[in-house]
Amino acid sequence: EAGGLNLVIITHGFLGNSQRQYVKGTVKVFNENGWDALAWNHRGLSGEPNLSEKMTTHGSTFELSEIVDHVIKLKKYTSIALVGWSKGGNITLKYAGEQGDKLPKEVKSIVGISMPTDLYGSVQIMGKNSFYANRFRDKTYKFLKTRKHLIDPEKFAEFARYTTLDDFADYYIAPLHGFKNAKDYYVKCSAINYLDKIIIRTRVTCPYFRYKGEKMKIVVGLGNPGSEYSQTRHNVGFMAIDAWAAKHGVVTWKNKFEAQIAEIKINNEQVILVKPQTYMNLSGVAVAPIV
Numbered sequence: 001e002a003g004g005l006n007l008v009i010i011t012h013g014f015l016g017n018s019q020r021q022y023v024k025g026t027v028k029v030f031n032e033n034g035w036d037a038l039a040w041n042h043r044g045l046s047g048e049p050n051l052s053e054k055m056t057t058h059g060s061t062f063e064l065s066e067i068v069d070h071v072i073k074l075k076k077y078t079s080i081a082l083v084g085w086s087k088g089g090n091i092t093l094k095y096a097g098e099q100g101d102k103l104p105k106e107v108k109s110i111v112g113i114s115m116p117t118d119l120y121g122s123v124q125i126m127g128k129n130s131f132y133a134n135r136f137r138d139k140t141y142k143f144l145k146t147r148k149h150l151i152d153p154e155k156f157a158e159f160a161r162y163t164t165l166d167d168f169a170d171y172y173i174a175p176l177h178g179f180k181n182a183k184d185y186y187v188k189c190s191a192i193n194y195l196d197k198i199i200i201r202t203r204v205t206c207p208y209f210r211y212k213g214e215k216m217k218i219v220v221g222l223g224n225p226g227s228e229y230s231q232t233r234h235n236v237g238f239m240a241i242d243a244w245a246a247k248h249g250v251v252t253w254k255n256k257f258e259a260q261i262a263e264i265k266i267n268n269e270q271v272i273l274v275k276p277q278t279y280m281n282l283s284g285v286a287v288a289p290i291v
Contacts, residue, residue, distance in 0.1 A: 007077040009067060010039040011088030013114075015139050017045045022085055036077070040067055044147060053150040057177050058087050058119055059189030061095035068095075072106055082110045089115025090191045093202065097194020110202040117195065117204070120186035128164045137165040144168075196254075219244070220274045222283050234280070241273050259286040 008030045012023050018039035027037040040063075042056035056063060064082075071077060084092030089112030096103055096110055116122035126133050141159055148156055155172065162168055169182035179185040187193075221241030229235050245253075248264040250273070255261075260275040276286035 005077055006035045006079045006081070007071060008035050008037050008081045008083055009064070009071070010037060011064060011082070011084040011092050012039065012042065012045075013086030013088050014136065015045065015143055016085070016088075017041050017047070026083055026085075030081075035081075038067070038071065040064075044143070050147065050150065053147070054177060055173070056091075057173070057185070057189055058090050058116075059094060059185075061091055061098055064091055064095045065099075068104060068107065072104055077106060080104075080107045082107060083113070084111070084115060085113050086115055089113055089204070090117060090119070090189070093117065093191035093198065093204070094189070094194050096200065096202070097191065097197040100197040101199055103199060107200065109200060110198070112191075112202070112204045114205065115191070117190060117192040119190045120183060123166070123186055128166060133165050137162070137168065140165065140168050144172075196256075201258075217269065218272045218274060218287075220276065220283070220287055222280055223275065224279050225277045238275050241275055245273055 008026070010018070010023055010026050012018060012020055016023070018041050023039050027039060030037050042060075043052070043063075044050040044055055068080065068082075071080065082092045082096070084090070092110060093112050093115070096107070123133075141162070144151065144156070144159060158171065159168070162171070166182050169185055174180065174182050174185040177185070179188060219241065221237035221239075223229065223235035223238035231239070245262050245264070248266075250262045250264060253260040253262050253275075255277075258276065258278050260277060262273045264271050264273060274287065276283040278286045
């Protein structure tokens with residue numbers, strides 16, 4: 001605790017825990033700026049054995065919801081920020097999107113870091129036998145061995161024959177949590193289905209962002225907001241984007257990530273048009289969450 005009125009709730013990544021260095025580093029930064037911090041563990045990863053076979057999935061938002069509700073009931077904090085790393089980022093954004101306009105007013109901002117908002121698309125890019133896929137497969141098997149006492153012996157014996165991460169998702173994790181198969185799990189647990197429902201300031205930092213399973217291009221036109229800059233040389237970028245949008249029949253712009261955003265398709269490829277509303281020198285503030 002730093003003794004302030006502000007709290008950050010940190011959700012760790014895939015098979016991590018609250019003692020990982022990236023979590024401790026996040027806590028340190030917020031503490032140094034006067035914020036209290038709460039880092040929670042996914043089920044089975046706190047070091048204590050679990051009583052239930054079910055795990056914290058990529059889409060398990062009810063746990064984060066209960067934590068937020070508990071904190072609010074304490075009536076101690078007037079401002080709450082949510083920070084999620086990797087899997088935790090997906091959970092965090094999915095939670096905020098599911099809540100929509102019912103999101104508690106105390107929750108003011110969200111940060112998602114290196115997160116797979118499109119799980120199925122990310123798995124396709126990663127490949128079945130890539131370095132990371134095999135690393136995640138081995139970590140999953142190692143984790144499940146710590147829960148052997150909770151798993152049916154015949155099912156556990158099957159794990160030794162699984163050769164890919166998808167096998168674990170397809171034949172064990174997905175059906176255990178009510179999904180038909182791995183693809184059903186990936187699709188339904190993805191935060192990308194809920195991003196347009198998020199109503200508060202959100203920053204997303206991803207090494208590779210995919211829009212609903214498709215590769216996409218982003219075209220950013222730079223300019224300054226306000227009528228005094230309209231149709232001036234300062235706003236050539238805005239005018240170019242507007243001309244492109246008009247050519248492709250865009251009539252509606254979304255206000256998101258401190259920018260105006262529209263979607264078009266060119267030769268069947270998704271293209272996102274962006275007009276930052278942060279003034280020219282701060283355009284990066286608006287563009288960073290999109291890329």
